[in-house]
Amino acid sequence: MTSISTIRNLGEAMEAELNPAGIPTAKALHASGADEAYRQLLYFIARPHFIAYYVINMALQGRP
Numbered sequence: 037m038t039s040i041s042t043i044r045n046l047g048e049a050m051e052a053e054l055n056p057a058g059i060p061t062a063k064a065l066h067a068s069g070a071d072e073a074y075r076q077l078l079y080f081i082a083r084p085h086f087i088a089y090y091v092i093n094m095a096l097q098g099r100p
Contacts, residue, residue: 038062045095050088056080070096 040051040062057076059065065073070093077084094100 040065043095044098045091045100050091053077053081053084053088065092066096 038061040046040054040059041048043062043065046065054060054065054073054077057073057080059068059073059076068076070089073092074084074089077088
């Protein structure tokens with residue numbers, strides 16, 4: 037089970053937001069993709085920001 041913070045540019049803060057949103061691992065994040073992960077954040081986190089979508093999208097593409 038690989039933690040989300042092992043993905044480049046995604047740290048412990050993003051991991052702490054994605055875990056309660058139902059995305060506990062890097063594998064689950066890759067499987068769900070950026071769109072679904074952001075949708076989950078919108079549903080579970082009180083104040084999400086569009087930058088979160090951008091960061092997740094870039095990280096899943098392996099871009100810095």
